[in-house]
Amino acid sequence: MTTTTPPLAGTATTSDQPKTTVGRVRKRLNTRAATIVSIVIAVVWTIPTFGLFVSSFRPEDQIKTTGWWTFFTDPQVTLDNYQDVLFGQSASSGQLASYFINSLVITIPSVLFPLAFATLAAYALAWINFRGRDWVYIGIFALQIVPLQMALVPLLRFFSTGVTVGGVTLMPAWQLEDEQRFIQVWFAHTCFALPLAIFLLHNFISQLPTELMEAARVDGATHPKIFRTIVLPLITPAIAAFGIFQFLWVWNDLLVALIFAGGGNETAPLTVRLAELAGTRGNDWQRLTSGAFISILVPLIVFLSLQRYFVRGLLAGSVKG
Amino acid sequence: MNFEFADEAPKLMILLYGLVAFVVVVGGLLFLLDAVPTWFARRRDARLIAASASGGTVTIGRLKPREGVLGLFFLLPTVLLLLIGLVVPAVRTLVLSFMDSDGTNWVGLANYDWMFSQDEIVKVLTNTLLWVILVPLIATSIGLIYAVMVDKARFESIAKSLIFMPMAISFVGAGIIWKFVYAYRSEEQDQIGLLNQIVVFFGGEPRQWLLNAPLNTLLLIVVMVWIQAGFAMVVLSAAIKAIPADIVEAARLDGVNAWQMFWRVTLPSIRPALIVVVVTISIATLKVFDIVRTMTNGNYETGVVANEMYNQAFRAGETGQGSALAVILFVLVVPIVIYQIRNLRKQREV
Numbered sequence: 001m002t003t004t005t006p007p008l009a010g011t012a013t014t015s016d017q018p019k020t021t022v023g024r025v026r027k028r029l030n031t032r033a034a035t036i037v038s039i040v041i042a043v044v045w046t047i048p049t050f051g052l053f054v055s056s057f058r059p060e061d062q063i064k065t066t067g068w069w070t071f072f073t074d075p076q077v078t079l080d081n082y083q084d085v086l087f088g089q090s091a092s093s094g095q096l097a098s099y100f101i102n103s104l105v106i107t108i109p110s111v112l113f114p115l116a117f118a119t120l121a122a123y124a125l126a127w128i129n130f131r132g133r134d135w136v137y138i139g140i141f142a143l144q145i146v147p148l149q150m151a152l153v154p155l156l157r158f159f160s161t162g163v164t165v166g167g168v169t170l171m172p173a174w175q176l177e178d179e180q181r182f183i184q185v186w187f188a189h190t191c192f193a194l195p196l197a198i199f200l201l202h203n204f205i206s207q208l209p210t211e212l213m214e215a216a217r218v219d220g221a222t223h224p225k226i227f228r229t230i231v232l233p234l235i236t237p238a239i240a241a242f243g244i245f246q247f248l249w250v251w252n253d254l255l256v257a258l259i260f261a262g263g264g265n266e267t268a269p270l271t272v273r274l275a276e277l278a279g280t281r282g283n284d285w286q287r288l289t290s291g292a293f294i295s296i297l298v299p300l301i302v303f304l305s306l307q308r309y310f311v312r313g314l315l316a317g318s319v320k321g
Numbered sequence: 322m323n324f325e326f327a328d329e330a331p332k333l334m335i336l337l338y339g340l341v342a343f344v345v346v347v348g349g350l351l352f353l354l355d356a357v358p359t360w361f362a363r364r365r366d367a368r369l370i371a372a373s374a375s376g377g378t379v380t381i382g383r384l385k386p387r388e389g390v391l392g393l394f395f396l397l398p399t400v401l402l403l404l405i406g407l408v409v410p411a412v413r414t415l416v417l418s419f420m421d422s423d424g425t426n427w428v429g430l431a432n433y434d435w436m437f438s439q440d441e442i443v444k445v446l447t448n449t450l451l452w453v454i455l456v457p458l459i460a461t462s463i464g465l466i467y468a469v470m471v472d473k474a475r476f477e478s479i480a481k482s483l484i485f486m487p488m489a490i491s492f493v494g495a496g497i498i499w500k501f502v503y504a505y506r507s508e509e510q511d512q513i514g515l516l517n518q519i520v521v522f523f524g525g526e527p528r529q530w531l532l533n534a535p536l537n538t539l540l541l542i543v544v545m546v547w548i549q550a551g552f553a554m555v556v557l558s559a560a561i562k563a564i565p566a567d568i569v570e571a572a573r574l575d576g577v578n579a580w581q582m583f584w585r586v587t588l589p590s591i592r593p594a595l596i597v598v599v600v601t602i603s604i605a606t607l608k609v610f611d612i613v614r615t616m617t618n619g620n621y622e623t624g625v626v627a628n629e630m631y632n633q634a635f636r637a638g639e640t641g642q643g644s645a646l647a648v649i650l651f652v653l654v655v656p657i658v659i660y661q662i663r664n665l666r667k668q669r670e671v
Contacts, residue, residue, distance in 0.1 A: 038471045041463070048515070051501065055501065067513050098328070101332055105333070105339075124391075136396065145655060147627075147647065148608075149647040150415075151410035152414075153417060155406060178331070192407070198399065223354070248489055252491030252494075255610050258631075271491050271611070275493050279618060291497075292498065307485075315559050
């Protein structure tokens with residue numbers, strides 16, 4: 001038995017005879033059975049998505065009559081489904097190209113606004129001394145537990161009828177129409193994202209070294225200057241992490257869009273249109289499969305390329321607490 | 322082709338306005354933050370010079386710009402948005418839940434009374450309970466088992482990505498993916514849904530999976546588990562990797578086997594992360610709406626609170642009843658969150 005402790009990493013996988021006790025334990029946990037089970041789980045987890053993906057390229061009559069697995073014995077590939085669901089003539093085709101643009105138009109400002117405001121607020125709550133600071137932070141933290149369902153009805157009224165107190169109109173109705181309704185959606189997404197964004201970014205910002213901040217203050221830097229030149233560059237990874245998080249959340253959202261965007265192809269995002277297709281044309285599998293794949297394409301690309309940051313954003317909120 | 326780029330131009334214009342607004346608001350705020358303290362500083366300097374020129378002394382209130390004012394500027398947009406978008410509406414929803422469908426007359430507890438007296442709604446409540454018990458339990462277990470099994474395996478990162486991937490897929494997308502898995506064709510035809518194909522392969526009869534309660538609710542729960550297990554796995558995997566090596570080694574020297582290692586070392590060490598995962602998934606599950614809406618639209622006794630709330634408030638026009646359901650959702654979330662906060666505080670003290 002060796003008494004030295006070589007570096008942890010790699011001991012379990014590089015040799016058949018692990019030299020450390022830790023390695024041996026790990027070896028035992030990673031028996032062949034465990035490996036096989038984990039591969040099986042990974043395959044089971046991927047098959048539904050894979051089946052959808054394969055189906056989306058099969059001709060309509062094939063999708064509707066045979067299972068996607070027959071593709072391997074009788075491979076027939078077509079892009080017609082995509083052509084149809086993106087640019088199709090008929091009203092039932094999906095016309096997803098237009099909704100795809102809506103999703104983009106909704107998502108970009110809905111990510112930028114909460115990020116900017118949350119970063120500013122998180123900085124103030126962490127490093128600017130003013131009375132009641134802790135109370136404001138606790139208040140914002142507590143708002144996380146308000147389900148957004150609690151805010152929907154009155155917020156919609158706020159947009160559609162304005163604010164009137166005792167007969168005095170404090171704010172007129174916004175009376176947004178068609179494309180202008182995007183503004184409502186941005187507004188709603190921004191409000192709903194703030195508590196969590198501030199909480200996560202506050203975790204990062206308050207962990208910056210105190211000496212750094214004090215040194216900057218001694219040098220005569222004002223808060224805005226410290227914020228722009230010191231804090232922002234240091235927390236860019238955290239901002240990126242939350243940005244991805246918010247991007248996925250907004251892109252994948254259905255509820256907020258249903259209520260604030262309206263159902264038309266002027267403003268509704270992909271998710272709304274897809275849910276509609278799934279409801280009314282539940283048997284048009286050629287459209288549903290290709291449509292669903294179009295809607296998950298962008299988040300998948302974002303997810304696969306920026307996975308590391310996404311994980312960091314998740315862990316900031318959960319493991320550190 | 323039904324797609325004219327010109328039709329899309331107004332949308333892109335709105336996007337442009339949005340981006341301009343972003344630059345103006347955020348840029349303007351940063352500018353103000355820079356300019357206001359400088360202005361105060363300059364005025365102070367001017368007064369100092371004037372005072373020294375006249376030979377008198379001047380009392381200066383503060384030498385530094387007021388921190389409170391500055392903090393207010395940093396916080397202003399956030400506080401305003403939260404008040405308008407969350408605080409006031411939440412209070413208003415609470416009030417509306419005691420009013421009739423127009424929100425004009427007080428009806429006392431009638432909406433809550435309705436909730437617990439209608440069989441359908443009671444069904445919705447029990448379904449929600451089923452979701453919130455099963456999803457966190459199963460998703461966390463699978464995530465935990467998987468995190469332990471693939472830890473330090475050769476294919477770890479790919480395997481983890483595969484499980485984690487559903488996190489990136491919208492609930493609507495996931496709903497369609499699984500509707501396809503559950504798809505039904507009558508016995509004479511070839512099956513196109515994987516599940517029925519498996520059933521047929523083993524000699525069974527194909528079934529309409531999503532039509533029969535309570536099985537359909539369980540099958541919807543599968544979708545949520547499919548999405549959330551990856552989240553549990555990623556967080557728990559990070560927690561497992563953070564267990565100090567000397568603890569593992571000490572346990573090993575004491576001669577524990579893999580089973581004991583898991584129950585006596587791994588599990589207690591990752592307990593905080595475990596709680597966070599369960600709580601987070603529970604809250605997400607309580608609010609689940611998209612899956613139910615996409616797959617069954619709450620029919621065939623599959624409704625849940627969040628979904629029913631939408632139906633009542635935005636489709637049936639029963640604002641009072643919808644609001645009451647939203648309040649119930651809030652009431653259900655609160656104890657879970659309080660439990661988590663208490664746990665976090667306990668850990669901090671230890």
